[in-house]
Amino acid sequence: MCGRYTLSKTPSEIMEAFPVTIPEILDPNYNLAPTQNGLVITADEPGIAQKMHFGLIPYWAADTKLSMSTINARSEEVLEKKTWKPLIEHHKTCLVIADGFIEWDKKTGVSIPWRFVLKDRDLFAFAGLWSQWKGKTGEIYRSFSIMTTEANEIVGEVHSPKNRMPVILDPHNYNFWLDKELAPSALLSVCKPYPDSNMENYRLSTEINAAAIKGIVNNNPQLIQPINSL
Incomplete structure (x- = not known):
C-alpha cells in the first residue's frame, strides 16, 4: 500500500x-x-496539475x-x-506526482520508516484514480486514490507481510494511463511492480510517523533526511 508520500520539489521543477x-x-x-492535498494530472485536463485530497471519496x-x-x-x-469500477470505465485516471514514498518496517513491533x-529521476508519477463529490449545497470535493x-523485492523487504507497493509509471506510460480511448483492461496492463534496479531506499527518523502533532501538520524538510545524517 501507499499511505504516505512526499512532494518536496518546486513548481518550476515539476513543470x-x-x-x-x-x-x-x-x-x-x-x-x-491522507486528506491532505496532493498534486495530480487528470485524463480530463491533462494540461494542468491540480490539487486534490489524498484518499478517495466516491461521488455517491x-x-x-x-x-x-x-x-x-x-x-x-x-x-x-x-468504488473503482465506474472510475476506470469512465477514464477517471490521473497521474499522482511524487518524489518519494514512505513504508514502515513493523517486523520488530516498532514502526521504522523508510x-x-x-x-x-527526482520526480515521478503514481497511477491514480480520482473522483468528484458534490454536496447538497453545491460544495465540490475532489479526491484521488x-x-x-505486488511489491518488488526492495519494497517487499520492508512492507511485509502484505507485500504491496504503489504503481510507479514509466514516463513513456504517462500518456497511456491518461488515454481516454483505451479499454480498462489495457490501462491496467501497466500496473506492474517497478524494477528493483531503478529504486533505492533509506531509513528515516520515527518523527515522520505522525501526520500531525497536536493538530498541527507535521511537515518539514528534516523529516526526509537519512537517519544517519540527522
Whole structure:
C-alpha cells in the first residue's frame, strides 16, 4: 500500500518534468498524508496539475469523511469493486506526482520508516484514480486514490507481510494511463511492480510517523533526511 508520500520539489521543477501548468500556489510537502492535498494530472485536463485530497471519496458517499480503505486501489480488483469500477470505465485516471514514498518496517513491533526514491529521476508519477463529490449545497470535493500492485523485492523487504507497493509509471506510460480511448483492461496492463534496479531506499527518523502533532501538520524538510545524517 501507499499511505504516505512526499512532494518536496518546486513548481518550476515539476513543470520541467511534466508538460503542465500549475495554476495554484504549491508548497512542498515532506509528509503527505491522507486528506491532505496532493498534486495530480487528470485524463480530463491533462494540461494542468491540480490539487486534490489524498484518499478517495466516491461521488455517491453521504459525506466527505474518509474511509482509510480508499487511499489505495488494488489494481487486481478495480474491475470488481463498485468504488473503482465506474472510475476506470469512465477514464477517471490521473497521474499522482511524487518524489518519494514512505513504508514502515513493523517486523520488530516498532514502526521504522523508510523512504523509497528512484535512481534515475527526482520526480515521478503514481497511477491514480480520482473522483468528484458534490454536496447538497453545491460544495465540490475532489479526491484521488493511488493504485497498488505486488511489491518488488526492495519494497517487499520492508512492507511485509502484505507485500504491496504503489504503481510507479514509466514516463513513456504517462500518456497511456491518461488515454481516454483505451479499454480498462489495457490501462491496467501497466500496473506492474517497478524494477528493483531503478529504486533505492533509506531509513528515516520515527518523527515522520505522525501526520500531525497536536493538530498541527507535521511537515518539514528534516523529516526526509537519512537517519544517519540527522
